[in-house]
Amino acid sequence: MSQEPTSNFIRTMIDEGLAGGHRQKLITRFPPEPNGYLHIGHAKSICLNFGLAESYGGRCHLRFDDTNPAKEEQEYVEAIKTDVRWLGFDWGEHLYFASDYFDQLYRWAVKLIQAGKAYVDSQSADEMRANRGSLTAPGVDSPHRERSVEENLDLFERMKKGEFPDGKHILRAKIDMKSPNMNLRDPAMYRILHAEHHRTADRWCIYPMYDFAHGQEDSIEGVTHSICTLEFEDHRPLYDWFVEQLEIHAPQQIEFARLNLSYTVMSKRKLLQLVTEQHVEGWDDPRMPTISGMRRRGYPAAAIRNFCEKIGVGKSYSWIDLSVLEESVREVLNQTAQRRMAVLEPLKVTITNYPTGQVEELQAPNHPQQPELGTRTLPFSRELYIERNDFMEDPPKKFFRLGPGREVRLRNAYIIRCDDVIRDDSGQVTELHCSADLDTLGKNPADGRKVKGIIHWVSADHATSVPVRLYDRLFNQENPDKAEDYLQVLNPDSLQMTEALAEPNLLNVQSGETLQFERVGYFCVDSKDSTAGAPVFNRTVTLRDTWAKMK
């Protein structure tokens, strides 16, 4: 079930570095910005970074890149820690924050000013943009580019002291306004932001830009391999430049392609909008592609890890079908989930040759392939409910279920034959009269006739009604980002609230537990809305249904 790590280009690069003697150990890091909850795309990065550290006997740090106080919150820090831990990874003592390095970063900025490698610019944001040039036209130098070291030092000091309003000045690296790489056209290093930071409160009113912070943070921590996504490939020369000017340890940056999953959006901005505008019930809504949403939906951590392993890692733009994730979930749940029976759309069945008032306690295995998981008792009586779509009045030959005159096996019980179809005034089928072959409990018919179909059922008098939420993909379009407005392609049927008639054992479950409703799907006891003795079930994923595909 768990995947063997297959070779990939990152492992190859690491191996080469190790073999060449350039590196002795491996230190990676997962560096989220605490401005939202983690999603399945982050899981890919987490599994990659922690997985690498594990298999090379190194370690992986968890570091929060909290350089923008305007967007970051403590709530997100806690949620991210919970999610990484839940996925099964441990950063040990190595929990860090960019904000812990603010003093060092400030000193380094001063050092660059002193070396004539950075300057305070006083253009407006608009002017800076205009002077940056375009993709094909070089930029032009700022009129403030040649300020003296003394003046720069003074201005930067006063920026720090809070003498200026936001946007009045900005610290820039002095590199090359004509560089074909836009990132090298005197990028911003420090901006003035009179904002309360979730960890440093109001101690600072200037904050380093991600580009001036990230590489140095890795350097400080001794990170050997800085694994990040493709869009930072263009930034690598900048990070290398800072590290070289500062004469500090240089991590090796390696970029990989981020995950794209069909029928979902992955941008934090959009996920945040779904939450704040209440298109979903929160970050942990079971329809969300967030780790917390998947957890609540019932996806096992192992399934997510296996998924990340099986999709591999490369540099080509890739698009993974949602079904690959779902298949990973089934793979794990099939082995771990106990079996139960529940009927979603009930149709009454009366066993006409079964005595009124009689109740039999049948034994049913909790898992067909794992007898060690024991059995449970199932009450059987004259009146039952079966699934409405397990009956057809005029079934095709390939329909192995119930129809007039047809026989079917009741799962864990008897074989029954449909003798009569009862209708109401409108012609709707309301009930089936069936007769049971009472000599088929735990065995096949003595006369050797074959009964192919098996359907699930519950005893009418003993069944308990439980709330069930049927989830479906959040979006109707394979790539919601391609839509004019991604909110327009939200799937209106992504959540269907209903009730199921369940075997009595289903009242006896624990929060977060996942069970298989035989022939229907996997269902997880909702961790938020369930109470003792009153579980609410989330459909984690359906079972594979080749019959549905045949139709």
Add this chain to the structure above:
RNA sequence: UGGGGCGUCGCCAAGCGGUAAGGCACCGGAUUUUGAUUCCGGCAUUCGCAGGUUCGAUCCCUGCCGCCCCAGCCA
């Protein structure tokens, strides 16, 4: 049109000069008191295209085509 990447089966993805791994999907067939699971078998003479180097190229060279990213005082 400047720069940086990427192009191997429907979807991912190994391969790194010696003659195309694997997974998913799909198609057969077996077992099965879940049309589930499991199990067997099938599934790229071909690696974006065109040239070139070589005894030999998916791997090296040249040119072309296609796709992605970059002009935040976001990360």
